[in-house]
Amino acid sequence: MxxxxxxxxxxxxxxxxxxxxxxxxxxxxxxxxxxxxxxxxxxxxFRAVKEAEKRLVETQPTKAYVGPEGDPLFLDRLWELTTGDAGRGRATAGLQTPGGSGALRLAADLLARMGTKGIWLGLPSWPNHASIFKSAGLEVVTYPFFDVPAQSVQFDRMMEALGGAAPGDAVLLHASCHNPTGANLTDDQWRAVSALIAEKGLLPLVDIAYQGYGRGLDEDAAGLRTLLTAVPEALVAVSCSKSFGLYRERTGAIYAACSNAETALSVRTNLAALARTSYSMPPDHGAAIVSMILGDAALKADWxxxxxxxxxxxxxxxxxxxxxxxxxxxxxxxxxxxxxxxxxxxxxxxxxxxxxxxxxxxxxxxxxxxxxxxxxxxxxxxxxxxxxx
Ligand SMILES: Cc1ncc(COP(=O)(O)O)c(C=O)c1O
Missing domain, CATH: 3.90.1150.10 (Aspartate Aminotransferase, domain 1)
Known part of the structure; x- marks a missing residue:
């Protein structure tokens, strides 16, 4: 067979x-x-990761399941690290996921469940983006992002292409440290694309997988934060693989920034249901480490x-x-x-x-x-x- x-x-x-x-x-x-x-x-x-692991060995009381949503404290602390002022107080639905890939897959499954037809993907991109979206049954529509021979972002062409998107379409954006090009949008370009997304009623999905490796922890999230203040709804896929060196621990989260608490609750239950029929519960070791580091001033400073x-x-x-x-x-x-x-x-x-x-x-x-x-x-x-x- x-x-x-x-x-x-x-x-x-x-x-x-x-x-x-x-x-x-x-x-x-x-x-x-x-x-x-x-x-x-x-x-x-990371030194802080090793130290957190030691403490976990001593203090972790159980290996029982964490539940499909994961650890709420990890989710709160990672959201704060990623979105700062822009995310504070915002109605959000967050789920701990197996890495950034797991977050992207859940986002794609959610979009498919919502009936989203197309997701716009700037080229070139991390090859797994298109594969994940197609596996979830989404139609991938591409926009030009980077001109390789000229080594520059094709911002005008990108905006022109996105101008043709239909309301309700999703748009994938890299927060910073673009893979594979290293090219990023300027602050002005983030403002312009955020305004276009808001005006056309598109749903942004921001992939943040390299926070800290570009210009700094806050700087690498600045574009995402600009976007969050400009749009009513957004999806944010966070990977802790590089930022915490936790590659094999499969640590990440998917967040939906919503316009009100009731919607956030509905989104959370849908994400949890999607997780339940896929991997059921997220791995916890990496998330427990990240949560401990972000919640301990000395460990955080060292990280x-x-x-x-x-x-x-x-x-x-x-x-x-x-x-x-x-x-x-x-x-x-x-x-x-x-x-x-x-x-x-x-x-x-x-x-x-x-x-x-x-x-x-x-x-x-x-x-x-x-x-x-x-x-x-x-x-x-x-x-x-x-x-x-
Ligand atoms: C742009 C981008 N997004 C997401 C990921 C997902 O990383 P992981 O699933 O290892 O957390 C990667 C990994 O290489 C990446 O380059």
């Missing part, structure tokens, strides 16, 4: 990880995988200091890459202005494959690089290899 299934292609990024592992050359460089790496190439566990150090490392490498590459590719001065872990280089597939074959520098054929995959000591050498293309 299983013969009815056809074999699915390997995820290109996972396949790339396999190729990198199998490469025995010394000095190989992995710019592919989308996790933060430190100067030793490790993806560290903030550590993520700031990570941010500064990424920013410094961006600076070096921009300086080193812009002599040959003038447009790559933009690497300096881009934010977060990723940039999307305007390379031909043949050039990507040449870097891989001749210099053991690994990135997907799209040209997306993870800036945090570079150690300071190897940046000059990597720049020289790019310049030899």
């Amino acid at each position: 299983f013969d009815a299934l056809t074999r699915q292609p390997d995820d290109p990024l996972l396949a790339l990880i396999g190729l990198f592992r199998a490469d025995e050359r010394a000095g190989k460089v992995d710019l592919g995988v989308g996790v933060y790496r430190d100067e030793t190439g490790a993806t560290p566990i 903030m200091a550590e993520i700031e150090a990570m941010r500064l490392r990424v920013t410094a490498i961006r600076e070096r890459l921009a300086a080193g590459l812009s002599g040959r590719w003038q447009v790559l001065t933009s690497i300096r202005e881009q934010e977060g872990m990723f940039s999307l280089l305007p390379l031909e597939e043949a050039q990507v494959l040449k870097l891989r074959a001749e210099h053991a520098i690994y990135m997907p054929t799209s040209g997306r690089i993870n800036i945090a995959g570079l150690k300071t000591a190897e940046v000059d050498d990597v720049i020289a290899k790019f310049l030899s293309l």
